[in-house]
Amino acid sequence: MSQDSTLQLAGLIKGNEAALVDELITAMRNKLMRFDKVSESEIRQQTAQLLKLLELNIPKTTTHNLNDSIWAETKQLLTEFSHARVKQGYTPAETASIIFSLKEPIFKLLRASLTDQPQQLVEELATTTALFDSLGLYTIDVFQKARELVISRQQQELLELSTPVVQLWQNVLALPLIGTLDSARTQVVMENLLQKIVETGALIAIIDITGVPTVDTLVAQHLLKTIAAARLMGADCIISGIRPQIAQTIVHLGVNLEDVITKATLADAFVIALKKTGASITNSAA
CATH class of the missing domain: 1.10.490.10 (Globins)
Known part of the structure; x- marks a missing residue:
């Protein structure tokens, strides 16, 4: 030019x-x-x-x-x-x-x-x-x-929006998971759960996988890492939403969940969580 x-x-x-x-x-x-x-x-x-x-x-x-x-x-x-x-x-x-x-x-x-x-x-x-x-x-x-x-x-x-941590009861948290659980999302899940445990002093965290379409070795490893991190913060974990096909997959993969309480529904897991924290639910007469 x-x-x-x-x-x-x-x-x-x-x-x-x-x-x-x-x-x-x-x-x-x-x-x-x-x-x-x-x-x-x-x-x-x-x-x-x-x-x-x-x-x-x-x-x-x-x-x-x-x-x-x-x-x-x-x-x-x-x-x-x-x-x-x-x-x-x-x-x-x-x-x-x-x-x-x-x-x-x-x-x-x-x-x-x-x-x-x-x-x-x-x-x-x-x-x-x-x-x-x-x-x-x-x-x-x-x-x-x-x-x-x-x-x-x-x-x-x-x-962050897809991994909300909800306080169900005193000392009881719930983490409903929906969709695929990959490494990036696991990190967010873990951070949100640990932060909520610190904020509330919760003793039990229910990880509900009803909305997780499939569980493979990688997903199972991510769940175990989240459970391990929560335990280090003083909170025990319960996994709910274990459907028959997921149970078969976990067994087939050889994933060890023997020291983790698992339940078919969130309601069942909530009952166990209440018992562990010393609380209970009773039906009142009409």
Whole structure:
């Protein structure tokens, strides 16, 4: 990118910002791009900001390498723009469309300005394409990283929500498990259970696996680790929800649960827990 080329491009942007924004909005409407989650006025404002930064920064460099410190402020604007689009539910392509859609109106200005200079026009078009492609790809990259962070955070929140520890009675906790128990989830289960034991001083924790579809060697190991951790905190564990097929699987796998109380239902486990804590339930006469 030559100095003359950068000055030419910056000069075309200067004074044409409003026209460029108008053409961008028209192009977005023609391509049926969405305005449902972000207003037209917001897009106009963001595009005007981007054009102003390009107008200021393009003459300061002869390269479109965005690692150059000259582009720091522009990259910050694109980062904020991409993060907002992640929260608004846009796709990477929709997010980068504003950048890529700016190329055509700028090409139009270049063609009008350099009609009688075909060689320079070709160079300017190549320079502009390289610059806006770099900006667009940066936007996509930032968008994808931001979305991965959002997904990771949501997965963590879902893990925590899917492993509630409930206090059934004084000194008695229940941990109902639903779905597959993998290593990551086991860690959350263990942390939530141990924290609740500390908070309540519970003596018994009922781990209910009624909602666990299958029990294999790995799931059994995760259960045993959770039980061992709870015992270190002073709480004994009872496993409820042992269905016939799960009982057969555990025996077939050779998993040793001899020192763990197991029951078919949560209700049965609760009765045992009450006895162990010295409490009892009696039916009152009507």
